[in-house]
Amino acid sequence: MLAALQFSSIGEFFQMGGYAFNVWTVYVLFLLFFFVNLYFPLIREKQIIRELKRRLIVRNEVPANKHD
Amino acid sequence: MWQWFFKLGSPKWFYELSGKWLPWLVAAMSLLLVIGITWALLFVPPDYQQGNTIRIMYIHVPFASISLAFFPLMAVAGTITLVWRMKLADMVAKTAAPLGAWFTALALISGSIWGSDIWGTWWIWDGRLTSMLLQFFLLVGVISLRSALEDTDAAAKACAVLSIVGCINVFVIKYSVDWWNTLHQPSSPIGMAGDSANGPEIWVPLVIMIVAVYLFFAVSLILSTRNEILQRERRSKWVQELLASA
Amino acid sequence: MLTANALCCERDDRILFRHLSFELGEGEVLQVQGSNGSGKTTLLRILCGLNEGYQGAIRWYGEAIADQVENFFASLLYIGHRVGVNKVLTPLENLRWSCSLQQQVSDGAILAALAEFGLRGFEESQCFTLSAGQQQRVALARLLINPARLWILDEPFTTLDSDGVAQLENLLRQHAQSGGSVLVTTHHKLSLSPLEILSLD
Amino acid sequence: MLTANALCCERDDRILFRHLSFELGEGEVLQVQGSNGSGKTTLLRILCGLNEGYQGAIRWYGEAIADQVENFFASLLYIGHRVGVNKVLTPLENLRWSCSLQQQVSDGAILAALAEFGLRGFEESQCFTLSAGQQQRVALARLLINPARLWILDEPFTTLDSDGVAQLENLLRQHAQSGGSVLVTTHHKLSLSPLEILSLD
Amino acid sequence: MTERRITTAAAFRATLARDLLIAYKRKNDIINPFMFFLIVATLFPIGISPDPQRLGEIAAGVLWISALLAAMLSMDNLYRADYEDGSLEQLLLSPHPLYFMVLAKNISHWLVSGLPVVLASPLIAYMLNLPTDVYFALFMTLLLGTPVLSLLGSIGVALTVGLGSRGLILAVITLPMSVPVLIAGTMAVQQTLNGAPLTAYLAILGAMLLASITLAPLASAAALRISIN
Amino acid sequence: MTERRITTAAAFRATLARDLLIAYKRKNDIINPFMFFLIVATLFPIGISPDPQRLGEIAAGVLWISALLAAMLSMDNLYRADYEDGSLEQLLLSPHPLYFMVLAKNISHWLVSGLPVVLASPLIAYMLNLPTDVYFALFMTLLLGTPVLSLLGSIGVALTVGLGSRGLILAVITLPMSVPVLIAGTMAVQQTLNGAPLTAYLAILGAMLLASITLAPLASAAALRISIN
Ligand code: HEM
Ligand SMILES: Nc1ncnc2c1ncn2[C@@H]1O[C@H](COP(=O)(O)OP(=O)(O)OP(=O)(O)O)[C@@H](O)[C@H]1O
């Protein structure tokens, strides 16, 4: 397993054979995109629930059960 | 069969089911991603020409290939919206459009970063790149139409029409642009990169990454769709009960 | 001829009406009443098929409208808030087109109708030079020409002067007498004798 | 406060009015009457300075308006056929802007005015979701906020329901009592006691 | 009563005649797309280079792009006025298939705003020093291509006709869709210059035209029904 | 009563804030000019030639022409909605000099539709293979030039706001007026490429900007008064 490792040191790994900038930007962008796309929907969900609850309390309106 | 179909269309049903599935999807996604990325970064041998930039492929190709799925997805959702008036379909279509724009953008960006090494320039007006760019424009068009139309129902139907027309167009554009000018890697029959001589040490991690990114797409689509459901169904009984218990 | 059954419409989380049922027979005039924002315009547009955000059933001579759209449209005349008068064309040209969507008309009939509605002398002026009430009159002149059985009129009295109001009321009465039906919204008090009222408040 | 002297206006070769003179004093309500196309809207726009195709003299407290435009505009409130309500903005945002062209206003005052005009609950809806009458009400809410002395209102009663009509009449009465003046066109019969009428027919 | 009911063909003709009449009365509708085409085409010698040699090389592309922009930007008129004054509602409530009504409006619009551009193209081609061998190719491709642009644009306008803010959204939606037409058109001109036969390209453009005549008005009609809601 | 009267500065701010708010609410007003610019710029490689060498030669002109078209075509929003809903009459009847009100609307419009185009220009410049030496020249000339285009366009819109048929008439009126800006802008870029100093051109564009800030809103104001008549 370790024999298949392509880099012999951490420094070499970060240098990526001279392509550090390109390779790492792509991977960093990917990770950024990845986390942002999971994080924002989760935050948004919390916001929505909070907002809907607030409305529920403030108005205490009678829900019209049109759906379901 | 039809019953199942319409049950599937019920936002409530989807909300509950997706709630059950999400942990599993997230687990599978994380596992595959960790394996895929480690493999891609540490174990894939450098290409004899491209050197270590080959590692960009493990991001670029999954994103590029999934980007092509968005318009068909939105067109199918649009057809369901128009024909069966299924609300869930439109919620999926609505969340898919911005997600698609982001995926496309990432495919474009990763591709052009890759290209800066391989082709010596960040951008060329090649068929595939151009059609990708145009697809990005079309997606932005759908998004801006959605945001311009204030009425949810009208927006749903209008975007459905635009997605269907756009889907036909994406194929026409792809065909015509390829015809116009092609430099980009041709797609190989097995869907794999580069020479067919490439061994499994190249394509296995690629397949893993592709599956992982598809799972990621599914997860984020489900997450945003669930938000959309909560908002649009806020007045229904089950959401109110959900809120009361939450 | 037109029946609505358990109509329900909600916009922006607000229920405009629910369980609304009515029947409009031949020779009847039905005035839809309600305060501002109560959903009169919405109701009329739903009945015409211009708005599909509703639940319930609408029938035309007992059959669902969706199954006989052309038939229904052929006997419908709708005049909404926006009256459908092109500003560049003259009243004559406007009517020539809008009437010819439903039937063949001669210029003579159109000119007569315009004159009847007090637009003699304006037949050849472009409509943007007409006053608000005159434009309304151009649209209303279609009532004299078009043989449609069902009239759906959304606030046709706005901007009309008192002569115009009287004349239009007259017209509604005649149409009902000859077996047609009218669905009209207005905040005016109509002085028609067999007048049914549907209140949305 | 506002005097017109020998006004004459012709449009499209047709003389709308000639030798038209009137005086509008403080505390007076003047209703401009006339059949459709008689030139009411044209007259009001002339008085506001929005239309310059006329002859004759218009004076504001004895001086020609052209010499004191800003002064005149500062005490004028005009609401025309098109009410000046942006469809994208909410009633609150609309009024915040249109009032702030003339004076500083607090949100509280605006909200109170909107509530007074039956728009409680709609303060934050975008105006395109409002019905025709509700949009009219948004515009009319300015009457409650703006301290302008002279109101020029072109058919403010159209699309208002009967409550709205009563409320607006009330408002005109109060404004006149507190020394303001009103110039209004309408085909309604106004039930105000000191009401002067200017007929254009 | 029913005997006086009008045939769809007659309603089609009436709508076509009305739209042509409006265009005739407004004059601007006829002159503007054409003028816009001329002006945009003249911006290029100014903005890029007045050198005839270089102009000649880019002329075909410039002409096609100008025609494309003129076609897209003239679309806004197509349903807007009718929407605002309520005529569109009347059209939707007519007892005839909307397909034909939409087609009538599209045809009238192309006659008024597309055809003049096509007819003027040889003039601009001359001014931009396009090689004379390809005038015919340019003319024919524009003749077949601009109706496609109109039909595609019509879908975009129908989708956006209810919007308060119009402006560029139409262009943003429809310009990417019309790229295939642009490619076919400019390739045809370029390849003819290189000696290739024109017919293949004309066949492609003709196929596009046929497809869009049958399908696009359906999409426009659906879009109108949605927008008016 | 008089003490609560508002200052012109406050009315100016209120108008600016309102217009920005409307743009923010509509989003499209912000995104579309920018997208239009991108899309039009993309048409050129497709329509003319994807060859980087040739693209580089025409890039400056293409960028300027696209920016010009985006600026002109986004203008339509400027007074249209206000005219149709009557807000414009309210603006004309405000007791403040119309000059400032018009200026506020112009500034807001440029911020929303001109600035994004300027900011995006280097990206497109790269894609069109513009020589890197002239990026700065391009950016600066666009930064100074697009406000002039907005101000000039504003006069055109003000003149045509009352017309039923809009669409291209605006472009037909204002494009010829904006040719000097186009010339100054593209010359600046080209001459910088040939080694000439940029400052002279920036001075010219700056002078145009100053002149149009002082004069154009006056013309727009006058035009609005005429249109509303
Ligand atoms: C902005 C630039 C680029 C864009 C927009 C782009 C876009 C695409 C697209 C749309 C695909 C199709 C994916 C699929 O069919 O599943 C793809 C695949 C691929 N791209 Fe790129 N690409 C870009 C640059 C590059 C570069 C510079 C390279 C490296 C030489 C590259 C190598 C590949 C490979 C190897 C594939 C897989 C081919 C296949 O099996 O389908 N791409 N790219
Ligand atoms: N833009 C115009 N160009 C030429 N003539 C016009 C124009 N606008 C109005 N007119 C003429 O002026 C006359 C009066 O119009 P005006 O709008 O003032 O009438 P009005 O009294 O307000 O009528 P209504 O009660 O219908 O509102 C009209 O008959 C019309 O012929």
Ligand SMILES: Nc1ncnc2c1ncn2[C@@H]1O[C@H](COP(=O)(O)OP(=O)(O)OP(=O)(O)O)[C@@H](O)[C@H]1O
């Ligand atoms: N496009 C829309 N989107 C969302 N809600 C709307 C829309 N149009 C109308 N509404 C809502 O529907 C309600 C009814 O509107 P409608 O136009 O039917 O009223 P109306 O009874 O005709 O009133 P009016 O007497 O003022 O004409 C309004 O209060 C408004 O809140």
Ligand SMILES: [Mg+2]
């Ligand atoms: Mg109404």
Ligand SMILES: [Mg+2]
């Ligand atoms: Mg009037």
